[in-house]
Amino acid sequence: MYPASFEYVAPATLEEALETLGRYEDDAKVLAGGQSLIPLMKLRLAAPRVVVDINRLPGLDTLATENGGLRIGALVRHKACEKSDLLGGRWGTLGAAAPLISDPIIRNLGTVCGSLAHADPQGDWGSALLAMDAEVVARGPDGTRTIPLRELFEGPFVTSLAPTEIITEVRVPDPGPSAGGTYLKLERKVGDFATVGVAVHLAMADGRVGRAGIALTAVGPTNLRATAAEEALAGSELTDEVILEAAEMAAHAAHPYSDTRGSADYKRKVVQVFTERGLRSVATSLGAPVQAGPQGPVTNEASLEATRRQDYFSGEDTLAGVLEELEEKPGGPDGGAR
Amino acid sequence: MKVSVVVNGQERSAEVEARLLLVHFLREKLRLTGTHVGCDTTSCGACTVLLDGTPVKSCTMFAVQADGREVTTVEGLAAAGTLSPIQEGFKEEHGLQCGFCTPGMLLASKALLEENPDPSEEEIRWALSGNLCRCTGYQNIVNAVQWTARKLQSDSATTGAS
Amino acid sequence: MTEEHTAERWLGRSVKRKEDDRFLQGRGNYVDDINLPGMLYMSVLRSPVAHARINSIDTSAAEALPGVVAVVTGELLAQHNLAWMPTLSGDTQAVLATDKVRMQGQEVACVVAEDPYVAHDALELIEVDYDPLPVVITPQQSLEPGAPVIRDDKEDKQDNRVYHWEAGDKEATDRAFEQADRVVSFDTFYPRCHPAPMETCGCVADVNPVTGKITIYMTSQAPHAHRTVFALVTGLPEHQIQIISPDLGGGFGNKVPVYPGYVVATAASLLIGRPVKWIEDRTGNLISTGFARDFYMNGELALNNDGKMLGLRVKMLSDQGYAYADAQPSKLRAGLFHIVTGSYDIPAAHVVTDGAYTNKAPGGVAYRCSFRVTEASFFIERLVQTAAYELGVDPVELRRKNFIQPEQFPYTSATGFVYDSGDYERALDKALEMLGYEDLKAEQAKARDEGKLLGIGVATFTEVVGAGPSKDYDILGLKMFDSAELRVHPTGKAILKIGVQTQGQGHETTFAQIVANELGIPPSDILVQHGDTDNTPYGLGTYASRSTPTAGAATAMVSRKLRDKARELAAHLLEVAPEDLEWAGDRFQVRGAPDRQTTIQEAAFAAYTNHPQGMEAGLEGVTYYDPPNMTYPFGAYAVAVEVDRGTGQWKVKRMVAVDDCGVRINPMIVEGQIMGGLTEGFAMAAMELITFDELGNCIGSNFSDYLIPTSWETPKFELGETTTPSPHHPIGAKGVGESATVGSPAAFVNAVVDALAHAGVRELQMPIGPDKVWQALVEAGLAE
DSSP, X not given: OOOOOOEEEOOSSHHHHHHHHHHHGGGEEEESSOTTHHHHHHTTSOOOSEEEXXXXXXXXXXXXXXXXXXXXETTOBHHHHHHOSTTSGGGHHHHHHGGGSSOTTHXXXXXXXXXXXXXXXXXXXXXXXXXXXXXXXXXXXXXEEEEEHHHHXXXXXXXXXXXXXXXXEEEEOOOOSSEEEEEEEEOSSTTSOOSEEEEXXXXXXXXXXXXXXXXXXXXXXXXXXXXXXXXXXXXXXOOHHHHHHHHHHHHHHXXXXXXXXXXXXXXXXXXXXXXXXXHHHHHHHTTOOOOOOOOOTTSSTTHHHHHHHOOTTOGGGSHHHHHHHHHHSTTSTTOOOO | OEEEEEETTEEEEEEOOTTOBHHHIIIIISOXXXXXXXOSSSOSOTTEEEETTEEEEGGGSBGGGGTTSEEEOGGGSSXXXXXOHHHHHHHHTTOOSSOSSHHHHHHXXXXXXXXXXXXXXXHHXXXXXXXXXXXXXXXXXXXXXXXXXXXXXXXXXXXXXX | OOOOOOOOOOSSOOOOOSTHHHHHTXXXXXXXXXXXXXXXXXXXXXXXXXXXXXXXXXXHHHHHSTTEEEEEEHHHHHHTTOSEEEOTTSOEEESSOSXXXXXXXOEEEEEEESSHHHHHHHHTTOEEEEEEOOOXXXXXXXXXXXXOXXXXXXXXXXXOEEEEEEEEOHHHHHHHHHHOSEEEEEEEEEOOBOXXXXXXXXXXXXXXXXXXXXEEEEOOSOHHXXXXXXXXXXXXXXXGEEEEOOBOSOOTTTTSSOOHHHHHHHHHHHHHSSOEEEEOOHHHHHHHSOEEOOEEEEEEEEEOTTOOEEEEEEEEEEEOTTSOOOOSOTTOTTTTGGGTTTTBOOSEEEEEEEEEOOXXXXXXXXXXXXXXXXXXXXXXXXXXXXXXXXXXXXXXXXXXXXXXXXXXXXXXXXXXXXXXXXXXXXXXXXXXXHHTHHHHHHHHHXXXXXXXXXXXEEEEEEOOBSOOOTXXXXXXXXXXXXXXXXXXXXXXXXXEEESOOOSSSOHHHHHHHHHHHHHOOOGGGEEEEOSBTXXXXXXXXXXXXXXXXXXXXXXXXXHHHHHHHHHHHHHHHHTSOXXXXXXXXSEEEETTEEEEEEEHHHHHHHHHHSOXXXXXXXXXXXXXXXXXXXXXOEEEEEEEEEEOTTTOOEEEEEEEEEEEOBSOSOHHHHHHXXXXXXXXXXXXXXXXXXXXXXXXXXXXXXXXXXXXXXXXXXXXXXXXXXXXXOTTXXXXXXXXXXXXXXXXXXXXXXXXXXXXXXXTOOOOOSSOOHHHHXXXXXXXXXXX
């Protein structure tokens, strides 16, 4: 309840922040939302000598698309994502994950990038963004570099970031017009860490799966990509058989351990069930001829809220909508009457 | 470090250690003891205050982070001896018993109503899911928020205010 | 013209609460809000290991830290004979460890400093050398021959047994079992959980070196009893000790025991000469303070083929932690567990209870359990449900067939309880009607065909509260009467002082209503005072739903005493004989001439200005009420759930709760108590758990691991009522604070089991996490 002493700096520029980190390295921690760092400090599981508060840095709160891709700046709070109209449709995986992070008050301060830097294998953003093949932009003493998420997470609470680097934003590539996704989380109560989470993202191309992203929460040393399942889906038509197979493969990709939340077998099973349900939802919205599938009484509870506010699978991103769009393009079936 | 925060409309300053949690700043330095501490893992929300109008858990912020910003605590909801609509709503609908979680509930509810003047039961339960209560079972708290929503709407209808 | 006077009615009325204003404005006065000049802050160093010898404790670095005033260890306390203290069950518990630590989280040293941050910095500087010992985690382990002896501090203690206690008639029960057509057995474990009120425990101990006055602001549900215990333990004179329980942020039984922190803070204040504040953090609260349950129950029900119950046998093994520290009546080693025949007319029963020490926190009687009635009620309701499945009959019908019938009251149970009143079938029928039971059963069958799993669970419980009659009930020898002192001022306002201690139950309103009902003084004119031992009559406090049955009765009785005197005063004013007056709710009227009247306010004024010669002035009295019996609230709860065959998650679709607590003083407050209790019942069924790994590490010592439901998980409740007054209570009220926590866990568990019962599932271990349901689904061939 009472953190150890530390020195506090609240720089006004990114350069100042980097300079401080450069000076103190491992002895310094970046404070953005603080909703992961401060609890650790209160339990004295973390006791940095210096805390660098980046909340005054300008230009880090972008939540917008740019050239088709999505940018989420370091100071974008979970709540901004939950409320944003932007994160439906093709960005549906993210829009579904946002309301499920922790609890509504923590979401007011906690940040997406902070969550990634924290690299908790039970963290939700890691999976949602992995599924969408995101990368972070990191600024350090030697300049700027991008790190794909699959290279960012190295182990529980361990990233490939140097202690002198700050994530300034996460970038999500444009999945194309016919894409959608969702995120399912089994938590024992709001605010509990995930027992299991599954992020599903599908980007269609010519009526088949172009790229599939399936990423798993709380079933491994980091957020995990179910790459075999993704590869099986890529290039396939979305059918019941394909979905069932992918779900089974996703379960095999999980490496859970047994604990008070459940046995490893149980968690693997939930991965399978959630992958199947997630794929069915997304596939149905994209116009694929699959069964809607059972939803269960306690579905993605939180998404009740989110589904009313956002459309994960907005009209323009359905197969029909895309065909309509294609017809109007120059060189399309209509010959492009422009 | 010197920290200066506008608390309930008044500028308050003090010399504090960087590690002083905002909740301790409010309770101990300013003697505003309406904000409570109920846990040590940021789980319970008894410490909820409004930071520039947004609910935050004041046990998971340092006072220095609030420098130059505005904080509203439960004491700031109404002049002493009077009750604001949300406080009235909790009284009317028996939305409190021991009162310990109540300040946090009031502030989270107030923020909800500002964003959503006519919330459904589900929306209320969702918005308050960061505030734990052991006494009430939440049902009367939902009723209290809805009572307040109706009152605010009828008040603004009568006065013609929007 | 005679005018009919109708006074306002004050019972059965949902008066808004008088205490709300200060809580709503953030002006409650909880222990942590108290700030005294010169106050110091205390932190506690807790043992990281569950069982170990202490070789040495080095506090020198901690003492040297600037801002630290003192570091207290067991060694220092031992010099003042304070290293050990008595528990409320007559055992001893360490204040600070001396020879050994016997649980993870045990208090080893305390730092007193100028600032709480420094007090916690200093904890890291204390070095303790532990020699780990083998750990005993379950009572079964601890009772095995050769198990490490935990309480080797006790001379001649060779094992880990705590108590053995029996109730009922073994021979009669054995005969019943011999004669029975069917015997259904059932084993279950009620896991360790915790009351976890939102406010943790704490105190500000202020020993004034000049006057010798000892003021302890304390989170105490029983201030007077605590004061007496303090006096006995410390040798400090009782009249100099004032215990003040200001506002309490919930109790639920967690604030009944005496904790080491209180004793050390007081000793520190005495030694240092300044006030010392100790507020425990949530981890301290969950890992070391009075937990609840941790009870293994095995039993058998003997029935005939037609479903008539003939006999009940129950064996119970309770995990007491490292000290027997239950807060319960001293003659009843297992509390009121022997109420286990519940709502049923079972002619013969035999209950055998045993308690054992383990390397865990002491306690066991807490969390709205009514002295272990939660365990008993859970057991019988789960056993009856199981019996129904075994016999192939509807669980509701089996209950109905065996209910104690209204004409059987007062009913003496096979274990010696005398139930005051009840009408179980009426409550059950109402609950089933509200639920739409028959329709729901049809829906369940249809859903099953469609591959969906619905479950319906019912629990019909009888509680026993209101401890208790002095011939049977005492805690550490203190009889369990309670008290009320009432004074009406000249201007007709009043002050009521009571011996019980609210922690959110609304006594400032409900007790004023009791007075108002007797005297017609409106509740807004009545100040209710409690929690200050210098300014209230002696009482045993609030827990086990005893306030309304005991202090509530005392309040009604003292009000009547004052009304009798007011009658004399009115007679004097009206110049008639007292028997010529009729009481009209808030005034006396002359029989036959009602416009000749004296209001209660006028009578009060006369008590100070115009009392008859020979009568004492004033209008004041005190009653110490010794209840003639316990009271027996009851109810019928019904829950409908749906189970997800893929993930094992379950969701409550409907929850109907019909309660009968006799006369309801304030229906709004009663319903609030019930909804709070139902939520706790749901929480225990679904998610609350304190458990330990094989090294004795406590899992569940913070709110990240110990799960309290939020508004999102908590179901909606549909409440109903029936009213069967208590014939022996002055206002017919029975008390209700714990009914819902007692009765509802079985309803929830019965519902989830019912969803799978058609495939042979009979038991799911609480807390029923989705993983456990899934495991059962897989084994039953029902998984998606």
